[in-house]
Amino acid sequence: MPETAVIAEKHTTTTGTAVMTETRHIVRFGKVERIQHGLLMISFLGLAATGLPLLFSQARWAAVVARLFGGLAAAGIFHRFFALTMIGVFLFHVGRLVDRIFVKGERGMLWGPSSLVPQPRDLVEMYQHVKWFLRVGPRPLFDRYTYWEKFDYWAVFWGMFIIGGSGLMLWFPQIFSRVLPGWVFNIALLVHGEEALLAVGFIFTIHFFNSHLRPEKFPMDLVIFTGRVEEHEFMHERPLEAERLQRQGRLEERVAPPPRRELLRVGRIGGTVAVTVGLSLFVLIVYAFLSR
Secondary structure (H helix, E strand, O other): OOOOOOOOOEEEEEEOOEEEEEEOEEEOOOHHHHHHHHHHHHHHHHHHHHHHHHHOOOOHHHHHHHHOOOOHHHHHHHHHHHHHHHHHHHHHHHHHHHHHHHHOOOHHHOOOOOOOOOOHHHHHHHHHHHHHHOOOOOOOOOOOOOHHHHHHHHHHHHHHHHHHHHHHHHHOHHHHOOOOOOHHHHHHHHHHHHHHHHHHHHHHHHHHHHHHHOOOOOOOOOHHHHOEEEHHHHHHHOHHHHHHHHHHOOOHHHEEOOOOHHHHHHHHHHHHHHHHHHHHHHHHHHHHHHOO
8 A cells, every 4th residue: 555645845955056956755655565566567468468369369460469479379378477476466465455454553544534445525526526527616625545546446456356266267277167167167258358358448548547648647647656746746636635744744754855867767668668558459459349
């Protein structure tokens, strides 16, 4: 789970007669959270790139994409590798949640302004956001997490149980067939493909737009790669969180310098590759449907 965001103020340093102003930043994500997201991103892109050629094997582009991995058989092997990576990240994340909530006693993760658990206020904010889109109301004031960020978060849990569960059934049919009837595997095959296609379509359109392609973030939001965001962005996007931190006197302990150039470069390269690959695969999906 991400660490509490912080306000970053500006400070000045004087060297001779020159005065340099450095923008202080907000720490929104810790190193562990950023690594988890990086592995999740890589494994999801890998699963999409290796799974779609199998799902759309009749499309002309499927063989071309599969050859990038050594053919359809090799793509299936890579698909299982990326699946294991995603399952590992998911289990680590769940284990860390259990440790923080039940061992360290961080009950605020279960409810309240710093929780990713959906709450009544999320429905209110969604309603206010729609009014803002229609220009009939002010922009809602968001706290640490928005309603669409919570949806993205819990969609991973849904996907792991539905897509991951059906995938394991298809991977190890001998084991599951000892307790399940044969017709269940036909359903698992259908569910695995259709739910995976839904997840890919959502991530490569809605999630990419909300995270990177909307006007105020275009062409890319680097916070998930650097873990930090500038003060003016934080004040604009998370005003309720900023107010709460200031009221609690916790701002100074969360101040951070700007991210290193190397980290920014890695974020830009990784984000560009992810968005390019994702949108390209989405175009291929649409083309496959239209050419049927």
